Amino acid sequence: MSNSVAPQIRVVPVDLIRPGSTQARRHFDAASLQELARSIGESGVVQPIVLRTRVWGYELLAGERRWRAAQLAGLHDIPAVLRDDLSEDEAFVLGLIENLQRESLSPIETAAGLKRLGETFELTHDQIGERIGKSREYVSNYLRLLNLEERVAALVNEGHILLGHAKVLAALPARDQLRFADEIVRHKLTVRQLERRVSQHRHPVPVFSPGKPGDWERLERQLSDLVGCxxxxxxxxxxxxELRVSFHSLDELDGVLERLGYTANS
Known part of the structure; x- marks a missing residue:
């Protein structure tokens, strides 16, 4: 990121601030906000938010939760660092990294942010991990969540389904995701219990008797659907x-191994 302009700390009116379009975070827990608002009411805002100047006021780059809580606490002003030196892409990365460090994003918000980071800078999973200080496995696991059916993703965002459950569900077809998501919520399944139920649900490929060429093609299609490659x-x-499975990246291989029930500890 550019360092040509030194960051400035200002006290800025809260009503001149608007959330930026680059913000990765979209969901805020009401109870948690109220708790932070009470803390801010007693001790003030300890860490400045990050802004950049706009014609209409200030665009919020990082610290939206603190800004919202400050408003709930009745504050008229808030301390802020001005970063007018940042480009659109740099502003997005700054906000994403802060949210990841604070673990303030939902799993789906994290996945969407990592996807945008990778697409913006044309990064591999390894390079995304290096950029945010996380492992490739961390990045790959979150990006798989983008395969979740919309209603299942909403349950993850709302905290009804945990990240461990979500990683298992993301490898399933949409109809199976919905079925098992319902079982997780209704029966309060652990991740291990979910894995066992998914394993029991997966039917082995039927015994195949050699026949016409079309039968082989149909079997290839069925196996391709099964492993996702x-x-x-x-x-x-x-x-x-010979049975050959083709994959184009280590991430695709990870997906194949997951569908076959293989784990690194096996």
Whole structure:
């Protein structure tokens, strides 16, 4: 990020501030906000928020929760660091990293933020991890959550389904996601219990008797659907043959292994 302009700390009227379009966070727990508002009412805002100047006032880059709580506490002004040196992309990265460090994003918000970071700078999962100080596995696990059906993603955002559950559900077709999400909520399943139920639900591929070429093609399609990657079968009249699964990245391989029930501790 550019450092050509030194950050300035100002006291800024709260009503001149508006959330920026780059903000990754979209959901704020009302009870948590009220608790922070009470703390701010007693001790003030300890850490400044981050803004940049606009014609109409100030755009909020980081610290939206503190800004909202300050308003609830009845404050008219709030301390802020001005970062008019940042580009749009740099402003987004700053806000995302702060939220990740504070663990203030929901799992889905984290996934969306990481996706945008990767697309904006054309980064691999490894490079995204380096940018935010996290592992490739951390990045890959969150990005898989973008495969969740919309109603399941909402349950994750609302805290009814935990991140561990969500990672298991993300590898399933939409209809199965909904079914198992309902079971998680109704029966309060642990992640391990969910994994067992999903494993029991997955039907083994039927015993296959060699037939017409179209039968082999149909089996390839079925296996491709099962593992989520292209599958090719070559065979001889003697019965010998080869089953080949193609993947284009380590992330796709991770997805195949998850669908097959393999874990690194196996």
């Amino acid at each position: 292209p599958v090719a079968i070559s065979h001889e009249k003697s019965g010998r043959g």
